[in-house]
Amino acid sequence: MRSPAAAPGLGAAAPEDVGLSSAGLDRVDTAVRQKIDDGVLAGAVTLVARHGKIVRTSAMGLDRRFPRTPMRTDTIFRIFSMTKPVTGLAMGILADEGRWQPEDPIAEYLPELRGLQVADGFDERGRPILADPGHPPTMRELLTHTAGFAYGWDKSDPLTSLYRKEKPLRAKDLGDLVARVGRLPLAYRPGSSWRYSISMDLQGAIIERLSGQSLPDFFRERIFEPLGMADTAFHTPPGKRRRRAALYYTGGPFRLLRVPNPLGRDRSAPPAAALGGAGLVSTAGDYARFAQLLLNRGDWHGRRIVSAGAVTAQMTNQLPESLLAKGFHAGHMDLRPGFGYGFNGAVFHDPTLAGAPVGRGTYQWDGAAGTWFWVDPEHDLLYVGMIQLLSYAAPPLQKITQSLLADAILDR
Incomplete structure (x- = not known):
């Protein structure tokens, strides 16, 4: 196995050489x-x-406002739910090995979930009225937030x-x-609805058991390690702590208030309960390697990390239009x-x-602190x-940047 330092990366090019406008x-x-x-973001x-060529990496604004610390291209960010697509890729690796199939019941791998029933309403004391779910939730449903979890x-x-x-995330x-x-x-x-849920955290448990x-x-x-993502992990080692970005909160009377991580401890060593749905830290450069692997359909400079079929399944819509017509919302x-x-995006x-x-x-997702990719x-x-802003009123940066970047493409 290559060491992270020896792993090849993305090349570099001028924007016009790959059909993009510098002005755009x-x-x-x-x-x-x-x-x-405008004071909406710190940096x-x-x-x-x-x-396969990086044409622009921009570090803007500040990491810390007091003391004044500029944002850097190697700043490490909490990516929260952008962990989910990585978990989806890990599931694809195990699918390639024949460890699971989409129509398998989840309970085949997590027997603790055998015999789950659905809450078909609640009585006057707030207790669930249980009913038959119709069928046990499947792996495909687990990877698409349609298994019935919340x-x-x-x-x-x-x-x-x-x-x-129950506090499952604790x-x-x-x-x-x-x-x-x-x-x-x-x-x-x-299969009857879509709901953002702990499904990816359950996938993490399946990955541990199957592997x-x-x-x-x-x-x-x-x-x-194969991709050379040297700064991506479920923890930040002490030697890299100074590179981890400050986290800010905006809400009510507070504007860019620096806060400790309210969604989970910032760890200096790998946690015992690493979640498949959140918890990774990464840099823009590291996550670009993962994103490029998706574009490469699983190949990394001649090394097959995951099959093209597994990546294609991950990046293919799995929901019927009849279900999408109901409209579902998660963040932006x-x-x-x-x-x-x-699958997971x-x-x-x-x-x-x-x-x-x-x-x-186009395949995409984002994270609770405002990180986004596609x-x-x-x-x-x-x-x-990459930003670090917890806010219910955070700007829709993915939509904004997608629209502007579309105008920068010269060879549509």
């Missing part, structure tokens, strides 16, 4: 920088690559009190997480006709229908954006 890229940067100048790092964040949902009682390890989920009812019948490795070790050995993502969901399978200026098959296979293009 300037306008993308200007839009992000304007949010910094940002963005990266654009096309045809996160337990919606205060208006009676199910939330049950999640808060489990001591992933075995404990699965046991806690096994004591919860499903939120809806599998016999911890999730951090599997990610490191099978993905991060509005699933709708033409904009569906693959959203897909523009019909950009015209969705009203988006991207190529067919890969556009039709235009052989990727974009990674």
